[in-house]
Amino acid sequence: MTVAAWTWTYEGYEPEAERLREALCALGNGYFVTRGAATEALPGPAHYPGTYAAGCYNRLTSTVAGRRIENEDLVNLPNWLPLRYRMRPADAPPGPWLSPDHPQLAEHRQTLDLRHGTLTRWSVYEDAAGRRLSVEQCRLVHMGDPHLAALRTSFTTAGWAGEVEVVAGIDGDVRNAGVARYRELASRHLTGCDTGSEDDDTVWLRCRTIESGIHIAMAGRTRTAVGGTASDGGGAASGGVTPRTELTSQRAFHTLMLPVEPGSTVVVDKTVALYTSRDPAIGNPLRAAVDGVRRAPDFPGLLASHHRAWKHLWQQAKLDVPGDSGRILRLHLFHVLQTLSPHTAELDAGVPARGLHGEAYRGHVFWDELFVLPFLNLHFPEVSRALLGYRYRRLPSACRAASEAGRAGAMYPWQSAGDGREETQEFHLNPRSGRWLPDHSRLQHHVGSAVAYNVWQYCRASGDTAFLHTKGAEMLLQIARFWAAAADWDEDLGRYRIRGVVGPDEYHDGYPGAAEPGLDDNAYTNVTAAWVLMRALVLCRDLPEARRQQLFERIQLAPDERERWDDIAHRLHVPYHQGVISQFAGYADLAELDWDGYRRQYGDIRRLDRILEAEGDTVNRYQASKQADVLMLGYLFPPAELAAVFRQLGYAVDDDVWRATVDYYLHRTSHGSTLSALVHAWVLARARRADAWMYCEEALTGDVADVQGGTTAEGIHLGAMAGTLDFVQRGMTGLEAHEHALWLDPVPIPQLSKFRVRLRYGRHWDVDLRIRARRVRIAVPESDTAAVRVRLGGRSYTVAPGTTRWLDLSGS
Ligand code: IFM
Secondary structure, rough: EEEOOOOEEEOOOOOHHHHHHHHOOOOOOOEEEEOOOOOOOOOOOOOOOOOEOOEEEEEEEEEOOOEEEEEEOOOOOEOOOEEEEEEEEEEOOOOOOOOOOOOOOOEEEEEEEEOOOOOEEEEEEEEOOEEEEEEEEEEEEEEEEEOOEEEHHHHHHHEEOOOEEEEEEEEOOOOOOOOOOHHOOOOOEEEEEEEEEEEOOOOEEEEEOOOOOOOEEEEEEEEEEEEEEEEEEOOHHHHHOOOEEEOOEEEEEEEEEEEEOOOEEHHHHHEEEEEEEOOOOOOOHHHHHHHHHHHHOOHHHHHHHHHHHHHHHHHHHEEOHHHHHHHHHHHHHHHHHHHHHHHHHHOOOOHHHHOOOHHHHHHHEEHHHOOOOOHHHHHHHHHHHHHHHHHHHOOOHHHHHHOOOOOOOOOOOOOOOOOOOOOOOEEEEEEEEEEEEOEEEEHHHHHHHHHHHHHHHHHHHOOOOOHHHHHHHOOOOOOHHHHHHHHEOOOOOOEEEEOOOOOOOOOOOEOOOOOOOOOOOOOOHHHHHHHHHHHHHHHHOOHHHHHHHHHHOOOOOOOOOOHHHHHHHHHHOOOEEEOEEEEOOOOHHOOOOOOHHHHHOOOOOHHHHHHHHHOOHHHHHEOEOOOOOOOOHHHHHHHHHHHHHHHHOOOOOOOHHHHHEEEEEEEOOOOOOHHHHHHHHHHHOOOOOHEEEEEEEEHHHHHOOOOOOOHHHHHHOOHHHHHHHHHHHHHOOOOOOOOOOEEEEOOOOHHHOOEEEEEEEEOOEEEEOOOEEOEEEEOOOOOOOOOEEEOOHHHHHOOOOOEEEEEEEEOO
C-alpha cells in the first residue's frame, strides 16, 4: 500500500484482504454508501458488494438454537455495481469473463482519492495468446446530488481486434450476508422485485423491504463514450453502441458489444439513481429514479460537480496534521463525512456505529455518537442537530420503554434503529465456542447520559438556545427523570444507588453466580447520572419563564421532582477500593487475571470474554475490562470539571486519586473495542502522560490495520474514526467552545506538536487555529461579526475579524 497526502493506493490483488479494502474504499455521501467491491466479480468469500442507505432498516424473525428471535437490520440494497466484461477476438472464440480472481490478471492497482471522492481501479489481463485488455474504472457516489452514483470504465486493447462484451446493470437478488456470525439469521429483506426499461439506455429495478415496507427504486443508464464524451442515448446514431436490454424479475441488465481495434480505447459510462420512499419530498421513488438518471449529466459533468461538492466539504472540515498520522486522520475524516454529511441533516437517521460501510452490529445506533458529535459540532452543527433530532423523534419510544420497565422518564435503548425500540439482540454467538449466549448489554442505560451530554455539548458549541430550550430540554429532563426513578435510597449507606446496570465495559454483565444480570453502583453510570440531573436543574432554572411552564406542563413535571433530582445529584453512591474509584460495587472482590499467562497462551486477548467463555469460565469472575469504563469519566470531563462533579457528590478526586485510578485500570483492560484506545489516549493526554501517544497510535491504526482482527471488513468503526479527529481538535488543543469564549489548553505530545484545525464558532465559519510546540496562532477571517474571545493560561485575549494573533503557551 502506498499512501500520499490525499490518496491511498493498494498495489496488486489480495483476495484475503479484499473485504477490508472494500470497507476502507467505500464511497458514500451521507445518504447512501457503497462498498469498494470489484464491479466485475461475483459476491463470494472475497467480495461483498453492499449498498446501504442511512436509516433504511427492516425487521426479520429467525430461529436459532431452537429460539425465535427478531432482528432489525440495515438493509443491503440492490447492487448497482455489476459491470462485467470479456474479450471477443475476431479470430477466436469469446474469452472468459474477467475479474481479479481470474488467472489472466496480470496487473492490478486501486487508488482511493480522498480529495475528489473517487475510487479508481486499474487491471490488465492477458490471455495465453498474448492478447491484452487494460481496464481503468473510476467510480463516484455523488456528494452534490445524493441520489446519484456513476462508473466510467475505459477498455484499451493490445494485440487484438474484435469486440469487448460488457454486461452492466442492477441486481436485486441480494441479501444481508456480510457478517459470518449472523449466518444463521434470516437475511432476505427485499421482496416484490420488479424490473423494466426506459429509453434505449435505461433499466430500472424496484422492490420493497419486507416488514418496514420501504420502497426502493434504482435506475441505471449505460452509455458508451467516444473520445471521453458520452453518447446522448441515441445509441449508434450518435456514435455510441445501443445496449441490448435483458430483464428478469430480479435483474435489469444491458449488454453492449464494443468494436475494438488493436490499441483502441472504448469507454462505457454507467450512471445510477437511487431513491426510496423514506426520502423527503418524494412521490414515486421509481419515477424519481428514472427521471434522475435521465436528467443526470454525462460522467465528466458529474465528476466536476462531485469535485466541487467535496471541495466545499473539505473547506468546512479542515484538519492538517503532518506525516502518517495526518494521512490516516484524513482518511478518517473522509469516512466520517461519507457517513454523516450535510445530506444526512435532511434525513431521519442516527449515527451508525459501523458507518454505512458494512453489516456489523446490523447498522445499529449505540452511544458512539458521543465520540462523533463533538467533532461535527464545530464544523457541521446542522448535522449534529439533525442527529439529535433522530433521538428526539424517538423520545416517546424511550419514555414507553421506561414506563414498561416501571420507571418514569426516558430510557433510551442501548441499540437503536428504525422506530427507537430496544434492538439489542437477546442472544449472541461466541464464534470461538459456537455457543449462543444470553446478551445483557441492553442494561447499558448509560446511553441516555450520552444523549444528554451531546445535547449539552452541541448547544454550548453552537449557541443554539432555540434547540436547547425546546427539544434539547425535553430530552434532558426526561433522561434526568429516568435517573431519578432508577436511584434508590440506601439507608445503611446513606446514599442513593442505581442497581442492575451494565457499564461501558461490556465484559461484566453480572456478579459471578448471580441469578439476575446487572451490576450495582457502576461509577460511570452514577457520575454521569449525577451530571445529567444537575444539568437538568440548571436548565430548568435558565429556561424563559413561559417556556418553563409549557414544558413542565407538557411532561407533567411534579413540583417536588426537582427537589429529589437535587438530592440525588448530590448523594449518588460511588464505590472506592484501595484508594481508587471502583468500576462497580464488588469489583475489588473479583479475582485477578493472569494477564501474562493469557497473553502467552493466546497472543491477542482483546476478546477475553470469548476466550474465557470458550474455556468454560466467565470474565465476570475477573478484574478485567473490555474497554474504558471508570476512565470514560476522564474522557467526558476535563480535570477541573471531573473534580467538580465528584465534589458535587461529596467525594474528593484529586490528581493523586485520579492518577492511581488510571494506573489501576490501565493494567486491567484488554481494549476489546476500538473506542478503548481512543479514550485512553484522551485520558492520558489530559494527564500529560507520555504513554498517551501509544494509545493514540493504536486508535489511529484501528481500522487501516484492522487491529481488532477482521472487524473492519464488516464496517468501519465510526466512533473511533471521528474520535481521533476530535482528539486532535479538542483533546490536543484543550478546546472548549463556550458561548462567550474559546477556551484553550494545549497538551504537549511531541509526536503531534504541530497541526492546524479550522472551526466553525458562532457566526465565524473559518476560525483558523495553528498549534506549535510553544505557541498558538489564531486567525479570524474578515467579517462584520464580533471579535473572538480566547482564554488561555488563565488570561483572556480577543482576536478581531480579519486579524491573526500568536499567543505564547507560557502565558505571555
Ligand atoms: O458502542 C460500542 C461499545 O461501546 C463497544 N462495542 C461496540 C459498540 C458499537 O460500536
